[in-house]
Amino acid sequence: MAIAADPNPQFSDYARPERLVSTEWLAERLGTEGLVVVESDEDILLYETGHIPGAVKVDWHTELNDAVTRDYIDGAAFAALMSAKGISRDSTVVVYGDKSNWWAAYALWVFTLFGHEDVRLLNGGRDKWIAEGRGLTREKPQPAATEYPVVERDDTTVRAFLPDVLDHFGKPLVDVRSPEEYSGERTHMPAYPEEGALRGGHIPTAASVPWARAAAEDGTFKGRAALEEIYLGDAGLAPGDDVVAYCRIGERSSHTWFVLKHLLGFENVRNYDGSWTEWGNAVRVPIATGTEPGEAPSGRKA
Amino acid sequence: MAEPTLPETLSGIVEDFGALSEQERLELLLEFSDALPELPERLASHPELLEQVVECQSPLFLTLEVSPGPEHTVELFFSAPREAPTTRGFAGVLHEGLNGLPADELLAVPDDMPHQLGLTRAVTPLRMRGMTAMLGRIKRQVRERIAA
Numbered sequence: 001m002a003i004a005a006d007p008n009p010q011f012s013d014y015a016r017p018e019r020l021v022s023t024e025w026l027a028e029r030l031g032t033e034g035l036v037v038v039e040s041d042e043d044i045l046l047y048e049t050g051h052i053p054g055a056v057k058v059d060w061h062t063e064l065n066d067a068v069t070r071d072y073i074d075g076a077a078f079a080a081l082m083s084a085k086g087i088s089r090d091s092t093v094v095v096y097g098d099k100s101n102w103w104a105a106y107a108l109w110v111f112t113l114f115g116h117e118d119v120r121l122l123n124g125g126r127d128k129w130i131a132e133g134r135g136l137t138r139e140k141p142q143p144a145a146t147e148y149p150v151v152e153r154d155d156t157t158v159r160a161f162l163p164d165v166l167d168h169f170g171k172p173l174v175d176v177r178s179p180e181e182y183s184g185e186r187t188h189m190p191a192y193p194e195e196g197a198l199r200g201g202h203i204p205t206a207a208s209v210p211w212a213r214a215a216a217e218d219g220t221f222k223g224r225a226a227l228e229e230i231y232l233g234d235a236g237l238a239p240g241d242d243v244v245a246y247c248r249i250g251e252r253s254s255h256t257w258f259v260l261k262h263l264l265g266f267e268n269v270r271n272y273d274g275s276w277t278e279w280g281n282a283v284r285v286p287i288a289t290g291t292e293p294g295e296a297p298s299g300r301k302a
Numbered sequence: 303m304a305e306p307t308l309p310e311t312l313s314g315i316v317e318d319f320g321a322l323s324e325q326e327r328l329e330l331l332l333e334f335s336d337a338l339p340e341l342p343e344r345l346a347s348h349p350e351l352l353e354q355v356v357e358c359q360s361p362l363f364l365t366l367e368v369s370p371g372p373e374h375t376v377e378l379f380f381s382a383p384r385e386a387p388t389t390r391g392f393a394g395v396l397h398e399g400l401n402g403l404p405a406d407e408l409l410a411v412p413d414d415m416p417h418q419l420g421l422t423r424a425v426t427p428l429r430m431r432g433m434t435a436m437l438g439r440i441k442r443q444v445r446e447r448i449a450a
Contacts, residue, residue: 043360044425045387048332061426098385 002118003035003092011123013224015265019258020123020221021094027134030054036091036143039126040107041098050136052096052129056085056143060103060251064110070274072153078114079148086143089116089151096122096129100212100219106254109271113153121258124220131218158257160244160270162278165203166285169296172237173206174245176256177276181248182208184289198281201289203246205296207235211252214259227264239266246272246279308415309407312399319419327421334394335387338380345379352381353443357435359428360386362393366440368447374405376444388425392433395419396440405444413438 005018006025014020029035030053037055039047047057058064063081066073073081087093093116097104101121111119122129130136155161160168180186184200202208213230216222222230231237243266245253250273260269272279279285288294308316319327345351345365352363362382369375378401380393400408416433 043386043388045328045332045335045391046385048328049335049384049387062424067423 002090003029003032010223014221014263016262019120019262021120022123023129023132023134026052026094026122026129034088034090034092036085036087036093037122038085038087038093038095038104038107039097040095040103041126042103043098046098046126048138050138053135053137053139054141055096056141058085058095058107060106060110064107072110072113075114075150075152078153079150082116082148083145084143086141086146087116087148088146089149091118091146093119094122095119096125098126100127100215100255101125102211102252102255105258106251109158109254109257112158113155114151115154124218127219158261158270160246160272162272162274162282162285164270165244165246165272165279168242168244169205171242171244172235173203174231174235174237174243174253174256174260175202175206175208176211176245176247176253177202177208178210179208179291181276182206183291184287199287200280201287202276202294203279204286204288204294206246206288206293207237208291208293209235209256211247211255214256221259221263224263227259231260231264237266241266242268244270244272246275248276249273250275308411308418309399309403312411312415315395315399316415316418319421324420324424327419328424331391331395331421331425332387334398335391336394338382338390338394338397341379341381345381349381352379353439355432355436355439358382358389358432360389362386362389362432362436364393364436364439364443366443366447368405368444371448374444374448376403376405376408377401378440388429389432392416392429392436396433396436400440405448408444409441411437411441413441 006021008022011017011020037052038058039051039055040058040060041047044059064072095104095108104121104125108119108121175182182202186200214222214227237243243260245256247253250271253271257269257271260266286297322330352365355362364380367377378397380397382390382393416430422430
């Protein structure tokens, strides 16, 4: 039985307010049966330095990625992972993490590939929890194994592959990387090391909306009006659009995917997880450089 | 081909990591992160004296002091935020394993030593590159100080 949504009025404007919980809500419900709290961070040791009491860790790199294929784990591996984390198919899962929930949103998106119904984000993530002086522990829970069903991953609804993106020209694309990555001045995040893309630039016609624009100072999501100004106003999306978002490997664009899908209510939003590390290296796919979106390649819908 | 010999303390650390499971290696790395000494006041108040290792995914700064010859003992100093435990952990391993060594022993440490810790799969190759860069920058600074 799913746990009732956080009735926080701050969430009521969003398309799907039940996808967010506040730190207060979570603090009052820690230990509730049917609730599993998951921490997912960029720094793979951060959970070990202290986490929300009772939270389990899900590591995107070693646990959600397949070890030999550039892909996510399959249904059997996901079922085994959920079982090991004490998550049942009907559990309410609340995910949180560092960097304004950037990796947490990535984990949530992967849960969505497997159709896990009730998965929510902790608004403000790890930093807000800590800033409010709420407790952390280094004690790791030892959840009892669950019977999680083997569910086939659905790669068609919220995920896009390179050929899908080639067919998508004419419909909106959102590039959520930094302006420097978009223009092609650099191929990696500012202050991050080079991660190997042969060319710098963006997918032609993509609008540039750096992911962090959706986050407020304290790491929570901006209100609906502010988000609409960014995505409908600046980026020119229209309600009902079929949208593809991408970044470097699909992690930052999961954050934007969450905003478009759950906060603004776009039904058809897909995350292109191959992102720039695939597109920027692929043979015979066009790129655009500079600050302008550029033209759709000839022979493709404009 | 024989592996180049590591200085005794560092070799012990590599052995310790090698004897553990992957999960235990991460816990050991966390211990190194926790144990990384704070900067002494003379450096803490002069952050401009430290060099940033830009290859690291999180902010990491380092500097070192080399005693007068003939031994040229090297003293290492690192600064990294608590929110970056992996990077701190790597700095902790290098501090524990290299601090106080004579320069020639430090310079003989193979450049790919970080890969001997068996952490590459767990922490991503990108982070391993950060640790390799830390070692590279330490060795470069030592060479510069001795030449000066």
